[in-house]
Amino acid sequence: MTSPVPGALRTEVARDGETIVFVAPERLLETMKWLKETPGQEFDYLVDVTAVEFRDRERPLQVVYFLRSLTRKADVRVKVELNASAELAVDSVYSLWHGADWLEREVFDMFGITFRGHPDLRRILMWETYAEGYPLRKNFPLRGRFSRAEQVRQALNANPEAHYSMEELSIADAGGDLPEDMRERLRRGERGTIPEPPGA
Amino acid sequence: MSKRTVELELATPGVDAAGRPARVPLTAAAEPDLGSEHLLMNMGPQHPATHGVLRLVVELDGETVVRCIPHLGYLHSGFEKLGEYRHYNQIIPLTDRTDYLSPMANNVGLALAAEKLMGIEITPRCTVLRVIACEMSRIISHMVWLGTTSIDLGAFTPFLWAFQERERIYDLQEMWTGARLTTSLTRVGGLMADIPDQFAGKLREFTRTFPKTLSEIDRVLTRNAVWAGRTQGVGTLSAAEAINHSLSGPMLRASGVPYDVRKDKPYLGYETYDFDVVVGEHGDVFDRYLVRLEECHQSNRILEQALDRLPDGPINVDDPRVILPSKTRAMSDMEAMIFHFKQVMEGVKAPVGEAYVGIENPKGELGNYLVSDGTAKPVRWRIRPPSFINLSALPKMAEGHLLSDLVAINASVDIVMGEVDR
Numbered sequence: 001m002t003s004p005v006p007g008a009l010r011t012e013v014a015r016d017g018e019t020i021v022f023v024a025p026e027r028l029l030e031t032m033k034w035l036k037e038t039p040g041q042e043f044d045y046l047v048d049v050t051a052v053e054f055r056d057r058e059r060p061l062q063v064v065y066f067l068r069s070l071t072r073k074a075d076v077r078v079k080v081e082l083n084a085s086a087e088l089a090v091d092s093v094y095s096l097w098h099g100a101d102w103l104e105r106e107v108f109d110m111f112g113i114t115f116r117g118h119p120d121l122r123r124i125l126m127w128e129t130y131a132e133g134y135p136l137r138k139n140f141p142l143r144g145r146f147s148r149a150e151q152v153r154q155a156l157n158a159n160p161e162a163h164y165s166m167e168e169l170s171i172a173d174a175g176g177d178l179p180e181d182m183r184e185r186l187r188r189g190e191r192g193t194i195p196e197p198p199g200a
Numbered sequence: 201m202s203k204r205t206v207e208l209e210l211a212t213p214g215v216d217a218a219g220r221p222a223r224v225p226l227t228a229a230a231e232p233d234l235g236s237e238h239l240l241m242n243m244g245p246q247h248p249a250t251h252g253v254l255r256l257v258v259e260l261d262g263e264t265v266v267r268c269i270p271h272l273g274y275l276h277s278g279f280e281k282l283g284e285y286r287h288y289n290q291i292i293p294l295t296d297r298t299d300y301l302s303p304m305a306n307n308v309g310l311a312l313a314a315e316k317l318m319g320i321e322i323t324p325r326c327t328v329l330r331v332i333a334c335e336m337s338r339i340i341s342h343m344v345w346l347g348t349t350s351i352d353l354g355a356f357t358p359f360l361w362a363f364q365e366r367e368r369i370y371d372l373q374e375m376w377t378g379a380r381l382t383t384s385l386t387r388v389g390g391l392m393a394d395i396p397d398q399f400a401g402k403l404r405e406f407t408r409t410f411p412k413t414l415s416e417i418d419r420v421l422t423r424n425a426v427w428a429g430r431t432q433g434v435g436t437l438s439a440a441e442a443i444n445h446s447l448s449g450p451m452l453r454a455s456g457v458p459y460d461v462r463k464d465k466p467y468l469g470y471e472t473y474d475f476d477v478v479v480g481e482h483g484d485v486f487d488r489y490l491v492r493l494e495e496c497h498q499s500n501r502i503l504e505q506a507l508d509r510l511p512d513g514p515i516n517v518d519d520p521r522v523i524l525p526s527k528t529r530a531m532s533d534m535e536a537m538i539f540h541f542k543q544v545m546e547g548v549k550a551p552v553g554e555a556y557v558g559i560e561n562p563k564g565e566l567g568n569y570l571v572s573d574g575t576a577k578p579v580r581w582r583i584r585p586p587s588f589i590n591l592s593a594l595p596k597m598a599e600g601h602l603l604s605d606l607v608a609i610n611a612s613v614d615i616v617m618g619e620v621d622r
Contacts, residue, residue, distance in 0.1 A: 052571050055573060103592075
């Protein structure tokens, strides 16, 4: 880092020797664009996106971006701190790197952090109707929130159509037997169009 | 390379309208207009061509893929969450089960990250042995890839040859660690065991004979018309697209980006080995095959050099806080017993801070990111899963191709669902 990064609150050096730049959440996108496009920075490769929650509940959650410049062979780590009591949301960097697509979906799935402007933000590893919360949060018990009996009951009662995303259901003619909450989301126009029930 | 279509004039002896003998061209009747209704097709999660429990929902226009929507998570085990409840050494068995086709390399990746976090320098013998472990993993992983992909595309023989070679490495892994798959080879600061006496000789025998199998596979596939036809120009990604999608490993290099963690951010002294970074040109399935095949040759070269330079000496660091004392010492020496007790009951405490170490795994860059709050268990253990990120480019690659090409493209990503879902 030779020149100051716009939007940087402070910098630290990690134990592995990499620079960590802390950025204010509202200036994240601007900073990332600067890091990617400014000559002399050229961090053109997004290595990873993840989040960290500490055991100390007072400490804010961190969203961590690992950037690399393939030409300069240099790395930098960008962090955004979010207070768990406030809204957990940051801007999506999908417009800069398409690789952020699934990585941000995974952070959303595991931590419940919303990425504003992400084109397709839905759960990725857990299923769409998963109701137990966000598994990698510290208030989530290791064995899950529901008892094993409740998990089995929910699995057996699940509508097979729920295994398709709403987008896919709008392609297939499968509106009739949707679970009520999915139909409601479809009606609100969150994604896709409302499939007409067969025979209507 | 672009595909060429050959136009043949097909005709059959017959009669014309006036009843005279003539050649009648064979033309198909005009296809009835079936409208533009798209078909939604479900592929997987129990489908042999999806290499595990991957489920693809494919929107088809005739036989052409309009859109491909992958669904993951059927093998989600919550390894990262489990890691937050375990000591650093107890995490190592979990890494076996992520990318289960290259367990030893995963073990090395986690140990390197934990050592970076704790500031431990490993011994020279351990460094070379870990290089041997990583390159053996690369060979078996690429052999599985080659075998399964050739099966997917209708070639059975290379599958048998590839799995035979893999079996020889598995024998070596069993000799070293006692396990074929769940090796748990490394410990923070060292290894679980040194190599046994006959190991070096057997590995040398392997490196001597392995190139012959590679050349046989090369002879049977590389200039095979069916193989080339099914793979060339299929699933192409340009260098800029590959970088934009954060691809790594052979997927990135096949698109012409010469990035290899072993060269560009060396670990385990890889900068001192003589090997080439294999780079493709077109970024299609065929180039990914060529890159992986040549990487096996390069791994073989590294194995030979590592065997040549393997130094004598201890495999573990000399630090009783990190490495367990031997059983005899723990039973006879009071101090050794105290260290043994503290390590087993409390674990090895890492200083406050964080460390990320990326290593060049067979599938791509495997990153291990550890955050510590000063206790013996990490606050966060993040795996940067190469095949998860490589798979995210699948919809982009598959769109516009035929459904049968989707199988080839999916195979070329080289996914392991244990790592994709973690």
